[in-house]
Amino acid sequence: MFRFKKLLKREKYIQIPNESLERENLNKPNIPDGMWVKCKNCGNIVYKEDVENNLKVCENCNYHFRLSSRERIDMIADSGTFVEMDKDMESKNVLNFPQYDEKLIKEKNKNEEKDAVVTGICRINGSKVVIAVMNSGFMMGSMGIVVGEKITKAIEKATENRLPIIIFTASGGARMQEGMFSLMQMAKTSAALGKHSEAGLLYVTVLTDPTTGGVTASFAMLGDIIVAEPDALVGFAGKRVIEQTIKQTLPKEFQKSEFLMSKGFVDKIVERKDLKKTLGQILRWHKGA
Known part of the structure; x- marks a missing residue:
């Protein structure tokens, strides 16, 4: 008891x-x-x-x-003017890279996009322009075959129709799952931009956070005018890799957009609330050039 x-x-x-x-x-x-x-x-x-x-x-x-491609387009393009190009183009596992198919399916479902860039034609404050908007949310905006092809076709469309082109960059660099094919996109996009420039047409780059790797080493830094958002990370290799290579200590903010502007690599830092107005002014100033 x-x-x-x-x-x-x-x-x-x-x-x-x-x-x-x-x-x-x-x-x-x-x-x-x-x-x-x-x-x-x-x-x-x-x-x-x-x-x-x-x-x-x-x-x-x-x-x-950071913004998705669709969020950026909604902020920049005049309402109802955006017409998408190459919407159904999507990546394939050309090298049979392990688990790449599963990764692509997961990213497509998460982002409701086929790949890491959206391209099309729209108007910005009344000016007609071709745009390509990268999405860091899709495999960190990595550049594979589809990203390179869509951007190249957008550039060629701009050249064919004698239109300016604006590319909003956001990328971790080349897509490792596509190996050498991803690196080939650097040359392909740069060659298309060379023909666009020879035609006397305007190319504007908007660097957003982050813009790194093969994208920085190709079309991101080839703009006639290079604009960047505040405090955006822009660079090729990581800080630690560079320091180990050159055996020197680098400034803390050396890969930020403000530092790049102070060294002449960026023309203007533009806050997001002013971006559409600034791009509209640039397009008007160069109209018919």
């Missing part, structure tokens, strides 16, 4: 904290997932809707969150 009473006391003792925890959980506010985002720059927790209403820019520190 004594042992039975002790067990009853133990059960009661164990149950009391559980009941208090349940009451505590009932009193907690029910906040749906996805309502808040953390700024990677200042670390503040900010209301997601406020960030989206501010063109995905942090109101506390002016940090520019």
Whole structure:
């Protein structure tokens, strides 16, 4: 009997904290997932809707969150003017790279896109232009066969119709799963831009975070006018790799867009709220040139 009473006391003792925890959980506010985002720059927790209403820019520190291709097009193109090109072009596992097929399916489902760039013709403040918008959310914007082909075809379309072209870059570089085929896209896009330039037409690059690797080493830095968003990472190799190669310590911000502008590699840093207006002005100034 004594042992039975002790067990009853133990059960009661164990149950009391559980009941208090349940009451505590009932009193907690029910906040749906996805309502808040953390700024990677200042670390503040900010209301997601406020960030989206501010063109995905942090109101506390002016940090520019990354955009998808569609979000960028909605911000830049005049309403109802965007006509997409080569929408159904998608990558194949040409080298039978292990697990690449599964990776492509996952990325397509996550992004609701066939690959890491969207191209088309639109108007920006009334000026007709061909645009190519890269998406860092799709395999870090890596450049494979489809990305290179779509950008090349967009450039050729601009040359054929004597239109300017604007390319918004966002990439981690060449797509390793496509090996040498991905590296060939550097030469292909650059050659197409050479013909566009020979035709006397305007090419504007907008560097966004991040623009690195083979994209930087090809079409990203070939613009007649090179614009960049604030604090965008722009470079070829990583800082640690460069330091190990040249045996020197590099400045902390040497691969940021502001540093590149101070060295003459970028013509202008433009905040997102001013980007459409700035591009519209550039297009008007060069119209008919």
